[in-house]
Structures are given as structure tokens and as C-alpha cells.
Amino acid sequence: MRKFETLLLLSPELSAENRENILLGLVSIITREGGTAAEIDHWGMRDLAYPVRKQMRGYYVRLEYQGQPALVAELERNIRISDGIFKYVTVKLADTTAEEVA
Secondary structure: OEEEEEEEEEOOOOOHHHHHHHHHHHHHHHHHOOOEEEEEEEEEEEEEEEEEOOEEEEEEEEEEEEEOHHHHHHHHHHHHHOOOEEEEEEEEEEOOOHHHHO
16 A cells, blocks of 8 residues: 555635545545545645736635555546535555555
């Protein structure tokens, strides 16, 4: 299993409940595809350097998880069709997890 990190930029107009529902949906996709969600880090509301969909603020969330590359494809497909997420970027952190090395 590989370790990935996805940084999400959510709409500033979403309520806290809607943000949590989006994140719970993404975590359920991770577990359904055989991965494990390691950490969800809320960075909060921040100003943007340039307008994104006519918005100058956004809510940042960092999602760290482990899984196969097919998991990333499915997760990004769901992110693209989600209404509350403006932008995202996924980065591979490691080819193998610490449990597999030991």
C-alpha cells in the first residue's frame, strides 16, 4: 500500500455540517476501496492569492491516507463531481508504508 496526501479547497459558503458530510463521504470511499484514512487536518478558512470561481477565500483540508493507485483515481473522480470542492491536489508520500517495511 502506498501513502498519499490530498489537499482540498472547499467553498467558504459551506456550513461546518456540509464540510463534514463531504469529508465523511471521502473517507467512506477510501475505506470502500480498501484503504485506510490516517489523518484529516483542518487548516481552516484562508485568503486565496487569486480568485477561484469568483471566491477570494476558501476552507483548506489536508487528507492523508493509505491505499492503492486505483483508490486515488476513484477518490479524485468523486472530488471532481462534488459541488463544494473548488480545487484539489494529490501527492504520493511513500511507495510503501512502515508496516510493510518492518
